[in-house]
Amino acid sequence: MKALHGCRMGPIVAIAAVCALAGCGNQGGPANGAGTKEKETAAKPPEPVKLTMYNHFNNISDERLQQFIIEPLKQKLPHVTLEVVKHDKGSTIDELVAAKSFTDFYYGSNVGFPTYMNLQLQQDMSDVIKSRGLDLNRFDATYLDAIKSFGEKGEVYGVPFSANMGVLIYNKAIFDKFAVPYPKDGMTWDEVIDLGKRLTRTDGGVNYIGFDPGRVADVASGLSLPYADAKTVKALIDNDSWRNIFGMFKVAYEIPGYVNQGKYDYGANGFFKDKNVAMLPAWALQVVNNRAELAKMEWDMVSLPNFKENLGRGRSVDIHLLALSNVGKNREAAVEVLKVITSDEVQKLMSEYGTPSVLRSDDIKKVYGSKLPEFQGKNVQAPFKTKPGLPAITKYDGIVGTYVEAARKDIAAGGTDVNTIVRKVQDQANQKLAEQQK
Incomplete structure (x- = not known):
């Protein structure tokens, strides 16, 4: 991915980039320090990867960004650096496109997605989703249909991340x-x-x-x-x-x-x-x-x-989604990021803190709001009683x-x-x- 040159950027949030050698090098290593060069190579951490994400209209707060994206990626993909570009003066979609420096990811709502498509930034992710093993059957079909409705031939231009309900x-x-x-x-x-x-x-x-x-x-x-x-x-x-x-x-x-x-x-x-x-x-x-x-x-x-x-x-349907832009260079790493933040583990955490999950899982819905003191004793399943x-x-x-x-x-x-x-x-x-x- 090209560096973000040629434009004035909004505030950038970065995920810690590289796994410490002491923390990664011992996994699967041979006993007593012995072993072949092949085994030593296998024990090395993955090469560092840099990805960028555009936060359209700052649709995700710094708090949720940290809790549900940054921290999980630190734990699961420590070799990935994710820089988040906020929607701000000097870093609007139009300005980034004009500077030929739009990001790998687009983060926004399905309601705002036409703005993204009007600039022809979308790409069909179906092939890389399949090749990297991201199981779309885990998602609520209504949320997937909302994304597929933007395509003419069933294209998948993005993946749901979180939902909002009345x-x-x-x-x-x-x-x-x-x-x-x-x-x-x-x-x-x-x-x-x-x-x-x-x-x-x-x-x-x-x-x-x-x-x-x-x-x-x-x-x-x-x-x-x-x-x-x-x-x-x-x-x-x-x-x-x-x-x-x-x-x-x-x-x-x-x-x-x-x-x-x-x-x-x-x-x-x-x-x-x-x-x-x-x-x-x-x-x-x-x-x-x-x-x-x-x-x-x-x-x-x-x-x-x-x-x-x-x-x-x-x-x-009101969802926040992540879409891989057609200027992104590392599609495989991008989908690995999506696999982490849409995992049962992260989606359950989101549900516990009051953000409705996009997965089908009833077990995840049942824990909705369970870690919020203000929600104790309330009718917390109310959002899920309508479709x-x-x-x-x-x-x-x-x-x-x-x-x-x-x-x-x-x-x-x-x-x-x-x-x-x-x-x-x-x-x-x-x-x-x-x-x-x-």
């Missing part, structure tokens, strides 16, 4: 204060809204919000709805499914006391910091990342709600999604019916898409 998190103290029963697994959005209505009130100068539905995109994710048609480059919002979603938000926002002086978006801050939101749909990793605040609360979680006809389906759907991702989703989210303001303001809102989003998105094609 849950409904709730503040027990607010329920207890107003003597309202806690939510339960398997609820519909209508049931959650009705429950939240009983909690939305002002008491002691505090505006309590029973249920904030969050982002429109996250609710739509529970139906795996497409945003745009990649062939016609048109928005796909003007239909009954999207009308149902916007209608759900309208019902939630119209609860007396929900909209306060124009404020309708309470979100994570309302739940974790202000502690005036009783129920919030959240990502499992969002829950883990807010452990410090949760330690001060009485809380729990249940499975992610959905519309009645879609119960049991969670949010669309993720497979989204149809296009490079136009971000454009359409901007107008989808902006519609919440119109809904909160009141006075506009759902059909009008849907048509407005469709028209605005189509106009912007048409401008992009000129």
Whole structure:
């Protein structure tokens, strides 16, 4: 692999490179120092290998990078040096490509993968995965299908590393204060809204919000709805499914006391910091990342709600993956890295610390959150009680999604019916898409 010349790099994290001779040279050596030259050669450590990984939008934190990639590689592949290039000014994908210094690996989400493919950095890894013995049958088929959906002929452009799943998190103290029963697994959005209505009130100068539905995109994710048609480059919002979603938000926002002086978006801050939101749909990793605040609360979680006809389906597949770029030079060593970090041992460790595994193993799912003190006594299997759907991702989703989210303001303001809102989003998105094609 070429050195990363010609660009200003973001912060780089390095794995210790070379195994100490004292630690490696005695393995399998002949007794009393005797033996042939062949045996001495076999006892030598592997040649040092340098690999580089791009951390797209810094999708993996330094903490998880250290715990789930760096330390396992130090133990299993001490001859490998892995340098991690963070997404930063001077080290964006475009800048690295322009400087002809993109990395061996791409680390990012399936949602962000089209950005990578638009620059034609992907390569089919099927042959080297097979030759190096990386067993894809160990992975949850839904996560593999999400990656294969980017190919036209079943190409495998990457390997899943970690998953994220939706849950409904709730503040027990607010329920207890107003003597309202806690939510339960398997609820519909209508049931959650009705429950939240009983909690939305002002008491002691505090505006309590029973249920904030969050982002429109996250609710739509529970139906795996497409945003745009990649062939016609048109928005796909003007239909009954999207009308149902916007209608759900309208019902939630119209609860007396929900909209306060124009404020309708309470979100994570309302739940974790202000502690005036009783129920919030959240990502499992969002829950883990807010452990410090949760330690001060009485809380729990249940499975992610959905519309009645879609119960049991969670949010669309949201995974982090590693993809070998087509400028990488050491494909075999790269796949050996993938074998280590997707091993049962590492995936179990991730699960124990609250990162959902991408493997099929029920045993690994059962230990989810077991090493997090804040998760003790909680409904820790809630994320796995729904199955993720497979989204149809296009490079136009971000454009359409901007107008989808902006519609919440119109809904909160009141006075506009759902059909009008849907048509407005469709028209605005189509106009912007048409401008992009000129």
